[in-house]
Amino acid sequence: MIRFRDLRPQHRELRDEIREALDRVLESGIFALGPEVAAFEEAFAAYCGATSAIGVASGTRALELALTGLGVGEGDEVITVPNSFVATAAAIRSVGARPVFVDVEPGTLTLDARGLAAACSDRTRAVLPVHLYGHPASMEPIVAFARERGLAVIEDAAQAHGAREGGRPVGSLGDAGCFSFYPTKNLGAIGEAGAITVCDLERDAAIRPLREWQGSAGNNARMDALQAAVLGVKLRHLEAWTEARRARAAHYNQLLADSPACTPLEREGFRHVYHLYVVRVEGRDAVAKAMAESGVETGIHYPRPLHLDPRFADLGYTEGDFPVAEAAAREVLSLPLDPAHSEATTEAVASALLRALARG
Ligand SMILES: Cc1ncc(COP(=O)(O)O)c(C=O)c1O
Structure with a gap:
């Protein structure tokens, strides 16, 4: 039997490195945010060619916080694609906005920028392309369109750690990059985790406080320190x-x-x-x-x-x-x-x- 996924071999191979990282966290007594999360954020931001990364509790939370931090809320519209995991559109909804779908390119099944103009209204605040299956959306025309109209660009990079367009890593191509570290992802935690990458410290300041009950729409979206320690091992x-x-x-x-x-x-x-x-x-x-x-x-x-x-x-x-x-x-x-x-x-x-x- 060839299983679709088996997460055990990877963890058998890394068992010693992971145990060492877990022991370090146990000894530190700091289990949410703290130095392990900060160290992983720094390493992951560098990997993505971003200025900073904000560790959060899941990819869904990453999308929600990025949307809120970039000013998307009640009554707004966000353009995205219909062929994604449900979380993409659900996150738009959960901040009170409306997902507006555009069709995808037949080759890569990622957002077709030719559909943007027709989907745009005076309520549109952001475009949220998905780097589906690990292939980046064609970001150049998407970002050009968004800049012209003053829209935010949020990358759903949950499936695309390390993917690149023209040599530039996803997570550094728009205003915010949202990653999932769900266990099956290319970089997977041994539980739930996610991150938001940004290339601008002002954006970092708008998003980061939202993960721990600060800011207008605060919530608990803190990253778990054990996950950060394991992700730090796997990132290598x-x-x-x-x-x-x-x-x-x-x-x-x-x-x-x-x-x-x-x-x-x-x-x-x-x-x-x-x-x-x-x-x-x-x-x-x-x-x-x-x-x-x-x-x-x-x-x-x-x-x-x-x-x-x-x-x-x-x-x-x-x-x-x-x-x-x-x-x-x-x-x-x-x-x-x-x-x-x-x-x-x-x-x-x-x-x-x-x-x-x-x-x-
Ligand atoms: C495209 C896409 N967006 C968002 C998510 C949500 O991530 P999470 O499961 O970590 O909340 C996932 C994966 O689960 C995904 O594949």
């Missing part, structure tokens, strides 16, 4: 893991090159970090079922775009509104990809997919 390995992910993705691309499966695009000048390796296939559900029968678990990210999700029914969208995102929802299939996988695992997954496609 992240580049090697990312290169391993990229090598496995290249191997998949080669094995699937002549098949009917459409392999993921890495746009010229961008660095994809393959949080997910997502192919597109016709008859996706039957293909996934056949692969499961031959012992390969797969995933679907995401089976239903948010504009058709009953939780957002009141926004008034209908089927047909975002054809690119809707077609993707029918065809996307995430294959197992892990830095710890052997070449034989990649080959076994690819063969199972090719057999399933041949059956169809």
Whole structure:
């Protein structure tokens, strides 16, 4: 059985380093914020090419605090994409604003800047592109549009630690970058955690106090010191893991090159970090079922775009509104990809997919 995800091998490998970090926190007696969080924030900001990072309790909290800190609130509109994890649009909602969706580019399935003008109204305050699966959205036209209209740009980089556009890391491309360290992420905690990166100290000052009951809309979003200590250990390995992910993705691309499966695009000048390796296939559900029968678990990210999700029914969208995102929802299939996988695992997954496609 090839599981879609198995977080155990990584932690077995790092057990000694992690135990040492955990012991250090136990000895310090400081379990929320404090020096471990400050040290991780500094290292993570440097990794992202940002001025500072603000450690918080989750990626969702990162989005909420970034929105609030950049002045988004009740009655405002925020432009984002319908094909993301629910947290993206839910965070917009939870600060009292309304998500306004635009369709995505067919190649990378990230925000298509050509849709921005039509989605913009006099209530629009921010644009929130998602670096889906680990490929950065095309930030240049998005930032140019936002600057022209005086809108904030918040990157949802929850899936894209270390991804780059034109050599510049995500998290440094807009006004604030929001990261998740949920355990399955490329940089994952052993619990929940997140961070916001900024390239401007004024923005830092507007956002940072919100995580501990300060500021107009304060709340508890503090980062856990144990998570920060573990993340500090893992950050030292992240580049090697990312290169391993990229090598496995290249191997998949080669094995699937002549098949009917459409392999993921890495746009010229961008660095994809393959949080997910997502192919597109016709008859996706039957293909996934056949692969499961031959012992390969797969995933679907995401089976239903948010504009058709009953939780957002009141926004008034209908089927047909975002054809690119809707077609993707029918065809996307995430294959197992892990830095710890052997070449034989990649080959076994690819063969199972090719057999399933041949059956169809
Ligand atoms: C695109 C995206 N945005 C936001 C989040 C929310 O992060 P968290 O689960 O840490 O709250 C996630 C992941 O879970 C995500 O994949």
